Amino acid sequence: xxxxRWVFSFVVLFAGILCAAAVYLPAVASAQASTQLNPFFxxxxxxxxxxxxxxxxxxxxxTARSILVDLSSATLEWxxxxxxxxxxxxxxxxxxKAGALGxxxxxxxxxxxxxxxxxxxxxxxxxxxxxxxxxxxxxVPPFFRGRALPSAGTTLSxxxxxxxxxxxxxxxxxxxxxxxxxxxxxxxxxxxxxxxSKVTLESPSLFGVDTITVEAxxxxxxxxxxxxxxxxxxxxxxxxxxxxxxxxxxxHNAIPPRSFRPEIETSFTAVPYFAEALADNDGRLVYExxxxxxxxxxxxxxxxxxxxxxxxxxxxxLIELALSHATNLFLNSFGSWTVTLDxxxxxxxxxxxxIQ
Amino acid sequence: xxxxxxxxxxLTFWYFFIQAKQEKVTREDTARGAxxxxxxxxSIVGSTYENIIxxxxxxxxxxxxxxxxxLPRLSQVGKxxxxxxxxxxxxxxxxxxxxxxxxxxIFDVDxxxxxxxxxxxxxxxxxxxxxxxxxxxxxxxxxxTNEILTVMGTISASSSASSNTNPLLQRALPxxxxxxxxxxxxxxxxxxxxxxxxxxxxxxxxDGAKPQQLFSSNLSGWDIRLAAKDRTVxxxxxxxxxxxxxxIVGDGGALxxxxxxxxxxxxxxxxxxxxxLYGESSGNLSLxxxxxxxxxxxxxxxxxxxxxxxxxxxTKPIAYCGVPQGxxxxxFLDSWNRGETHTSDAWWKVDVGADSAELLFSxxxxxxxxxxxxxxxxxxxxxxxNARDKTLWLLRIKE
Numbered sequence: 001x002x003x004x005r006w007v008f009s010f011v012v013l014f015a016g017i018l019c020a021a022a023v024y025l026p027a028v029a030s031a032q033a034s035t036q037l038n039p040f041f042x043x044x045x046x047x048x049x050x051x052x053x054x055x056x057x058x059x060x061x062x063t064a065r066s067i068l069v070d071l072s073s074a075t076l077e078w079x080x081x082x083x084x085x086x087x088x089x090x091x092x093x094x095x096x097k098a099g100a101l102g103x104x105x106x107x108x109x110x111x112x113x114x115x116x117x118x119x120x121x122x123x124x125x126x127x128x129x130x131x132x133x134x135x136x137x138x139x140v141p142p143f144f145r146g147r148a149l150p151s152a153g154t155t156l157s158x159x160x161x162x163x164x165x166x167x168x169x170x171x172x173x174x175x176x177x178x179x180x181x182x183x184x185x186x187x188x189x190x191x192x193x194x195x196x197s198k199v200t201l202e203s204p205s206l207f208g209v210d211t212i213t214v215e216a217x218x219x220x221x222x223x224x225x226x227x228x229x230x231x232x233x234x235x236x237x238x239x240x241x242x243x244x245x246x247x248x249x250x251x252h253n254a255i256p257p258r259s260f261r262p263e264i265e266t267s268f269t270a271v272p273y274f275a276e277a278l279a280d281n282d283g284r285l286v287y288e289x290x291x292x293x294x295x296x297x298x299x300x301x302x303x304x305x306x307x308x309x310x311x312x313x314x315x316x317x318l319i320e321l322a323l324s325h326a327t328n329l330f331l332n333s334f335g336s337w338t339v340t341l342d343x344x345x346x347x348x349x350x351x352x353x354x355i356q
Numbered sequence: 357x358x359x360x361x362x363x364x365x366x367l368t369f370w371y372f373f374i375q376a377k378q379e380k381v382t383r384e385d386t387a388r389g390a391x392x393x394x395x396x397x398x399s400i401v402g403s404t405y406e407n408i409i410x411x412x413x414x415x416x417x418x419x420x421x422x423x424x425x426x427l428p429r430l431s432q433v434g435k436x437x438x439x440x441x442x443x444x445x446x447x448x449x450x451x452x453x454x455x456x457x458x459x460x461x462i463f464d465v466d467x468x469x470x471x472x473x474x475x476x477x478x479x480x481x482x483x484x485x486x487x488x489x490x491x492x493x494x495x496x497x498x499x500x501t502n503e504i505l506t507v508m509g510t511i512s513a514s515s516s517a518s519s520n521t522n523p524l525l526q527r528a529l530p531x532x533x534x535x536x537x538x539x540x541x542x543x544x545x546x547x548x549x550x551x552x553x554x555x556x557x558x559x560x561x562x563d564g565a566k567p568q569q570l571f572s573s574n575l576s577g578w579d580i581r582l583a584a585k586d587r588t589v590x591x592x593x594x595x596x597x598x599x600x601x602x603x604i605v606g607d608g609g610a611l612x613x614x615x616x617x618x619x620x621x622x623x624x625x626x627x628x629x630x631x632x633l634y635g636e637s638s639g640n641l642s643l644x645x646x647x648x649x650x651x652x653x654x655x656x657x658x659x660x661x662x663x664x665x666x667x668x669x670x671t672k673p674i675a676y677c678g679v680p681q682g683x684x685x686x687x688f689l690d691s692w693n694r695g696e697t698h699t700s701d702a703w704w705k706v707d708v709g710a711d712s713a714e715l716l717f718s719x720x721x722x723x724x725x726x727x728x729x730x731x732x733x734x735x736x737x738x739x740x741x742n743a744r745d746k747t748l749w750l751l752r753i754k755e
Contacts, residue, residue, distance in 0.1 A: 131601060131613070131616060131617075133592060135592075142484065142498050142502070143485050143496070143504075144593075144693060145579070145594075145693045146593055146595050146689065146690055146693040147577055147594060147595035147600075148577055149595060149598075157553055157575055157576075159574050159575055198553075200553065200574075237694075239694050239696065241695070246458040246481075247436075247457050247482070247746075248457075248482040248484060248498075250437075250695070252695045252743055252744075252746055253695050254694055254695040254696040256696075273694065279502040280502075
């Protein structure tokens with residue numbers, strides 16, 4: 001009976017080891033790119049690549065690791081594409097240079113004990129490239145030369161550009177690549193999948209910073225790559241410009257906090273940079289103007305514009321503008337500008353505010 | 357008899373009443389400018405430009421023109437905003453062509469004498485951006501519903517011996533073109549347009565041949581540079597400290613990396629070689645140069661952005677850059693693009709072959725914020741817009 005129990009325990013233990021190996025070994029394999037694993041137990045050997053997804057021409061450190069063998073006292077020999085490149089006692093790593101796109105570099109490590117090879121392992125380096133580009137759909141004026149930055153409530157457009165080239169020189173098309181998108185480490189299942197190289201995601205929350213990562217891999221596992229970007233959220237910015245009757249909106253010359261205009265009457269246009277809007281007069285944007293503390297009614301067609309006539313006044317105008325959004329409660333922006341206009345005949349009365 | 361006297365009196369009263377009214381109307385018309393001569397379309401410049409320009413070739417720093425009638429080394433071509441500029445002609449006979457922002461009128465300037473000639477009489481108000489090419493101009497503005505309008509314009513042949521101004525023949529391009537550029541030879545245009553997160557790059561010719569789609573992207577924030585050997589380069593629009601990349605558009609729309617992950621990237625590929633100037637803006641400004649796609653980049657001893665530079669069109673790899681004379685703010689690129697900050701630039705000459713940069717011209721008291729510079733084929737003149745007020749300026753390269 002005791003023997004049977006001993007045999008049963010041994011069988012259970014052995015099965016457990018097999019199960020653990022079955023779970024553990026694929027995990028190691030997936031983490032090590034194209035490292036080939038020896039299925040035998042005993043003198044284990046794994047090769048780790050750093051960086052995990054080398055780019056063309058990049059130096060890759062290949063490190064040998066073993067749980068059962070003390071590699072620091074063992075003799076290792078390293079081959080790169082079959083040619084010995086390093087070796088000696090305790091030489092546990094070697095630096096190899098990744099080739100061009102479409103090339104394969106094989107790095108082999110051999111472990112010797114008492115002059116006898118006890119273990120051999122190879123890693124294949126397939127250099128890849130993957131770029132991750134982004135922009136926001138936030139509002140910027142026509143002909144703006146800068147990037148549209150994300151603010152809370154806007155949407156990010158992201159585009160992954162993979163360059164995975166086979167040995168025959170052909171590129172792996174996006175449709176044969178599985179893209180896994182992550183936000184702050186968590187997979188975004190709705191947009192991930194085969195061929196999903198161009199996606200849209202919500203912008204980071206107010207004052208937030210998101211790390212967006214994309215991983216690209218082919219179904220055969222030969223090619224893998226990853227890229228990530230850190231995207232901060234910005235606050236929408238109100239900028240005031242003169243709207244000239246001949247030249248249009250003077251986007252090249254923002255109204256500074258204090259300025260003098262030589263005209264009696266001047267029109268101004270506010271531009272809500274990076275706001276959630278399709279246009280500066282988007283109906284969802286709520287502009288609230290005040291001039292010298294007096295609220296000014298908006299022109300429904302051009303709520304972001306105001307015309308001020310200083311005839312008969314002191315000429316000094318404190319223009320205040322508060323911007324909010326009908327549905328995006330995070331959008332709150334404020335601007336104030338002190339503008340001195342030529343007041344014509346002089347006087348100390350109130351401004352005439354003309355809606356335009 | 358009494359009736360006759362009454363009638364004569366009434367007529368006399370009526371005469372003086374009408375006379376007084378006519379004088380009043382005349383006075384009011386004169387006050388409104390109606391008494392001025394009709395638009396002088398027969399003149400070489402035209403009424404609009406004459407009315408709003410105070411003088412051609414404002415002399416800078418008190419420098420006087422040359423006795424021979426040549427312009428001084430630096431001159432302000434116009435005092436009103438300019439939508440775009442370019443040199444036309446060839447190395448031996450070059451003219452500076454520009455588009456007036458308020459009217460869309462096209463003007464030519466002789467860079468030697470400063471003689472100005474208006475070429476078109478088609479009024480196109482509010483031209484925010486214009487591209488001047490050898491075969492015509494491209495005018496861009498904003499429509500009623502905020503859409504971007506773009507037209508290709510060709511100056512028609514003179515229809516009258518007595519007039520030098522002609523209509524601008526227009527052909528509309530699709531709405532909402534986000535970016536565009538003309539080929540160095542000026543015979544092709546590449547533009548990016550689209551919507552619903554699909555944006556395409558398209559190449560068209562001035563002749564109106566079938567448009568050819570070059571690439572597609574779900575990003576709209578691209579700029580285009582057409583470089584040497586028909587290289588179409590696209591670059592992400594920049595922001596301070598935000599990584600940007602530039603690509604060459606390859607066969608089948610493949611994007612081949614030209615330069616990657618540079619914060620606040622601005623680029624200027626050469627039109628005659630594979631040399632590249634690029635700027636980095638991340639707290640401060642740096643300008644780099646490389647001679648071809650595989651060479652390493654060299655940092656130049658000037659702090660500016662590539663948008664303030666222009667390549668000489670000759671065979672030598674030489675570029676000219678407007679370089680801020682003061683220290684720009686940390687977020688210079690963003691605030692400059694929004695018109696919130698301006699620089700006072702001096703002109704520097706960059707010799708890529710020698711990895712050197714030397715001061716070419718310091719404008720003294722003139723505050724020039726260089727934008728959209730262009731060099732003529734002969735390498736004699738640089739024309740540029742002063743971003744402070746969008747006025748057009750001309751610099752003779754050699755003293």
